[in-house]
Amino acid sequence: MHEPLVILDPTDERAAIGRRLAPRPGTLTGTLGIVDIAKPRGDVFLDEIERLIRERLPALEVLRLRKPTYTKPSPPDLRDEVAARCQAVIQALAD
Amino acid sequence: MSDLPAPGALAPTFSLTTRDGAPVTFEDAVGDATLLVFFKHDCDTCHLTLPLVQRLHVALSPSGLRVVGVAQDAPDDAADVISRHDLTFPVALDAEFAVSADYGFDAVPALVLAGPDRRVLASFEGFTRPDVLNLTTLAAVACDAQAPRLVHDGDGLPEHRPGCGSKAHDPDVARRLAVRRGAATLGARRVHIPADDDPFEFMAAQGLDDGLPVVPPTEARVLRMLAGVSRPASDIVAQVPPNLAPATVEKIAINAVMAGCLPEYLPVVIAATEAACTDQFNLHGVLATTYFVTPVIVVNGPIRQEIGINCGNNAFGQGYRANATIGRALQLVVRNIGGGKPGGVDMSTLGQPGKFTCCLGELEEASCWEPLHVERGFDAGTSTVTVFAGEAPRAIRDQLSRTSRSLGASMGMCLKTMAHPKLHHVGEALLVVSPEHVRTFRRDGFTKADLRARIQEVTAQPLRELLPDEECQKGMALRAVPKTLLGPDGQPTETGLDTRLSKFQHDSDILVMVAGGTAGKFSAFLGGWANGASGSMAVTREIHR
Numbered sequence: 001m002h003e004p005l006v007i008l009d010p011t012d013e014r015a016a017i018g019r020r021l022a023p024r025p026g027t028l029t030g031t032l033g034i035v036d037i038a039k040p041r042g043d044v045f046l047d048e049i050e051r052l053i054r055e056r057l058p059a060l061e062v063l064r065l066r067k068p069t070y071t072k073p074s075p076p077d078l079r080d081e082v083a084a085r086c087q088a089v090i091q092a093l094a095d
Numbered sequence: 096m097s098d099l100p101a102p103g104a105l106a107p108t109f110s111l112t113t114r115d116g117a118p119v120t121f122e123d124a125v126g127d128a129t130l131l132v133f134f135k136h137d138c139d140t141c142h143l144t145l146p147l148v149q150r151l152h153v154a155l156s157p158s159g160l161r162v163v164g165v166a167q168d169a170p171d172d173a174a175d176v177i178s179r180h181d182l183t184f185p186v187a188l189d190a191e192f193a194v195s196a197d198y199g200f201d202a203v204p205a206l207v208l209a210g211p212d213r214r215v216l217a218s219f220e221g222f223t224r225p226d227v228l229n230l231t232t233l234a235a236v237a238c239d240a241q242a243p244r245l246v247h248d249g250d251g252l253p254e255h256r257p258g259c260g261s262k263a264h265d266p267d268v269a270r271r272l273a274v275r276r277g278a279a280t281l282g283a284r285r286v287h288i289p290a291d292d293d294p295f296e297f298m299a300a301q302g303l304d305d306g307l308p309v310v311p312p313t314e315a316r317v318l319r320m321l322a323g324v325s326r327p328a329s330d331i332v333a334q335v336p337p338n339l340a341p342a343t344v345e346k347i348a349i350n351a352v353m354a355g356c357l358p359e360y361l362p363v364v365i366a367a368t369e370a371a372c373t374d375q376f377n378l379h380g381v382l383a384t385t386y387f388v389t390p391v392i393v394v395n396g397p398i399r400q401e402i403g404i405n406c407g408n409n410a411f412g413q414g415y416r417a418n419a420t421i422g423r424a425l426q427l428v429v430r431n432i433g434g435g436k437p438g439g440v441d442m443s444t445l446g447q448p449g450k451f452t453c454c455l456g457e458l459e460e461a462s463c464w465e466p467l468h469v470e471r472g473f474d475a476g477t478s479t480v481t482v483f484a485g486e487a488p489r490a491i492r493d494q495l496s497r498t499s500r501s502l503g504a505s506m507g508m509c510l511k512t513m514a515h516p517k518l519h520h521v522g523e524a525l526l527v528v529s530p531e532h533v534r535t536f537r538r539d540g541f542t543k544a545d546l547r548a549r550i551q552e553v554t555a556q557p558l559r560e561l562l563p564d565e566e567c568q569k570g571m572a573l574r575a576v577p578k579t580l581l582g583p584d585g586q587p588t589e590t591g592l593d594t595r596l597s598k599f600q601h602d603s604d605i606l607v608m609v610a611g612g613t614a615g616k617f618s619a620f621l622g623g624w625a626n627g628a629s630g631s632m633a634v635t636r637e638i639h640r
Contacts, residue, residue: 004290008283008312010303010349010431012340040572069629071380 025088031061033086035078039070042094049090098199099207099218106131106209107197111187114170119163119187121213127159128216128237130230133195133205134164136172138259140222143252144204145180147245151231152184158240165189167203167262195263196272202258208234221258270315277321278314280328281345298353302436305426305451309353320348323358324365324640332365333372335433336379337440342368342432347424350431354424354452359402360417362640363480364424367392367454370482370636371425377631381484381624382435385444388624388631390429391485391525392422392454393608395468396478398638399456406456408612410527411488411619422452447487455610461530462609463537470543470607471635478638483525483606484631485621493532494616499541502532503549506618510605511554511598513622517561517570519554520600522630523623529611532618547602554598558591571596606633 034050036042050062063085067074082089100106110120121129132148134141145164152162164186166173177186189195198205200220208217208230216233219226224246235242246252262268288297294311298304310316321328321344328345335342344365351364371378371390381388394404405415413419429435437446459466459475468479491509496502506526514521528536536546558580563570573585580591599605604623611617624630 005288005294005311005313007286007288007294007298008281008314008317008345008349009286010283010312010346010353010427012335012338012346012432012434013284014338014340040574071384071630072377073379 028057028060028088030087031063031085033063033065033082033089035082035089035091036064036066037070037091037093038067039094042092045092045094046090049092097201097220099201099205099220100198100215102215102217104215106207106213106215107194108213109187109194109197111165111189111194113185113187114173117185119185121163126161127211127239128234129161129163129209130234131198131205131207131209132162132164133167133189133198133200133261134176134203135167135259135262136176138203140202140256140258141176141204142180143256144206144222144227145176145182147227148206149180149182149184150243150245151234152182154243155234155238155240156184158235158238160234160238163187165194167192167195191272192261192263192268193272193275195261196269200261201264203261204258205261206230208237210237221256222253223255224252274315274318277318281314281317282329282343283317283345283349303353303431305423305430307451309427310355312349312352316352317345317348320352320356320358320361321345323348323361326365326639333369335368335372335428336435337382338434340432340434342372342428346432347428350427351420351424353431354427355416355420356424357402357416357420360421360424362638363392363394363398363402363404363417363421363454364428366480366636366638367421367425367482368428370480370634371429373634375632376482376484376634378429378433378435379440381631382429382433382441384624385442386624387443387445387447387486387622388484389447389450389453390422390425391449391483391621392425393467393481393483393525394421394454394456394478394638395459395466395473395481396638397476398478399459404454404456406458406610410455410458410610410612411453418454418456419452422449422454425454426450426452449485449487453485457608458530458610461533461613463533464543464607464609467606467608468635473635473637479635480638481606481633481635483523483621483633484624485525486623488527488619488621491618491620492616493618496535499536499539499545500549502535503541503546504553506546506620507550507553507598510550510620513598513620514625515569517563517567518625519556519561519571519596519598520575521623521625523604523606523633524599525606525608525621525623525633527611527619527621528607528609529615529618530609530613531616533609543607544602546607547605550605551597551599551602555595557593557595558587559593561596562587562592 034046108122162184202220205220209215217230227246231242231245288294295308326344330344331341333342402417404417457466473479493505561571582588
């Protein structure tokens with residue numbers, strides 16, 4: 001068909017980092033983070049989630065957090081805050 | 096121009112083999128001196144010289160002279176030369192001509208006499224009596240021996256005879272050697288495509304393409320591409336989203352080859368990559384959004400004519416290599432370097448054809464206004480790219496307006512539909528005015544500022560009509576409504592509801608450029624992406640060559 005051809009790799013050559021989901025907590029304890037990604041009406045949905053959680057799991061602390069804009073990745077500070085303060089987190093997309 | 100090492104220079108090392116496979120190396124010389132003689136079988140001057148070299152070998156090797164022949168020949172041809180002249184010194188085969196190229200001579204025979212430290216004592220090409228005499232004398236001095244009389248009156252040898260062209264200078268060989276030398280400077284991983292695989296199918300199977308076949312980026316092609324810029328291949332141009340992977344000049348060149356670019360397009364691709372990877376352009380968001388937008392590349396300045404960027408007829412269309420491949424190269428950079436692929440981070444609901452490629456130039460010569468890049472702070476003589484996150488172009492059809500006021504109204508009424516007629520303050524738009532429409536504006540002395548003001552005037556509508564209602568539940572969100580129109584309860588006041596809002600939050604959100612063929616009262620606009628500064632803003636960068 002043709003001579004063996006050598007080409008140059010057009011990619012960044014970094015092997016994809018395998019990420020696994022964090023272990024699911026069997027029960028909710030401590031602090032639950034609720035992160036609004038700042039899409040329109042995400043707050044409507046998350047307000048309802050918060051209301052239901054406070055009603056059914058009154059012992060749980062709820063921490064509401066919000067991304068500055070949905071158009072860009074989370075700022076590192078926000079990610080750090082979630083990791084440091086929350087035992088579980090709910091994040092929701094909306095429109 | 097011969098680059099044969101002159102006396103005093105260091106002779107290059109090498110490691111070759113004879114036709115029997117015996118190693119012949121030249122590192123630090125063994126003995127008092129080494130004489131290298133490069134030759135090829137079909138060169139009469141070589142046949143004139145080699146018997147003299149053999150005599151020198153016989154005379155001085157007992158005193159410490161090491162003679163090495165280097166043949167630019169196939170094994171059988173070299174063997175013929177050895178037997179024809181009864182050569183008893185080792186003859187190495189320079190099958191790839193790499194050693195010949197290292198020694199830089201133009202013609203064979205080429206003789207180099209070096210001392211034990213590899214410093215050249217004498218060197219010459221072709222045949223001349225004085226050179227042979229000089230070399231013989233210096234060899235004898237180096238070996239502390241009597242110089243043999245190789246040339247003398249009545250020996251029948253000519254005074255001089257030019258050599259024959261070195262095979263290292265054959266066009267094919269020179270090209271291959273240049274690739275091999277240049278390739279050593281390229282850092283990208285080599286991917287071997289097996290002989291029984293079709294390279295195009297192989298690359299598609301690896302997911303390196305955009306759905307259309309890509310040009311295999313061989314070392315030779317990438318080196319040719321890199322000749323299009325003066326920057327070092329290892330320079331990092333940008334961190335490309337979404338993976339924030341470093342894009343070196345080399346990696347961009349590889350993708351430019353795949354896209355089908357010519358080397359002179361590379362500076363544009365590099366500048367476009369740089370512009371797109373700014374926080375202001377927000378390529379991550381442009382890529383990840385479910386919306387339609389993709390980088391639209393607008394080129395300004397003298398480079399347009401120099402590399403043949405189409406600014407005229409069918410400016411957004413097919414048929415122009417520079418336009419087609421520059422836009423495609425940026426998309427491949429995002430895909431291959433940044434890792435942004437459809438179905439992965441690219442979650443566009445419908446996408447648009449410009450996601451294959453979208454690049455055009457401004458037809459500055461037909462404009463009655465400052466070109467886009469001058470408005471954005473650059474000199475007219477500077478070449479720039481502006482990247483704009485745009486939808487596909489949409490038509491503005493107006494063959495009837497005879498005044499700029501009317502034509503401006505048409506443009507405004509069309510722009511009002513951007514995203515949704517009830518959505519105002521939703522970011523930038525790129526307005527592309529055609530030459531026939533420019534003629535109307537030129538005649539009236541209508542400036543860009545006049546045009547923007549007219550667009551803002553005709554698109555203005557009371558807030559009341561822009562809010563969601565039962566008739567149409569889409570509309571401006573309250574968070575997008577200027578705070579001055581809201582009361583303490585966060586709801587619009589009566590005055591607020593009657594206040595007329597123009598389509599664009601700022602006049603400068605309307606980017607205006609000129610392009611297109613000379614016939615047709617058709618202009619176009621490309622809608623941007625929502626949210627202005629927190630979405631994506633157009634970015635202009637100078638093109639450096």
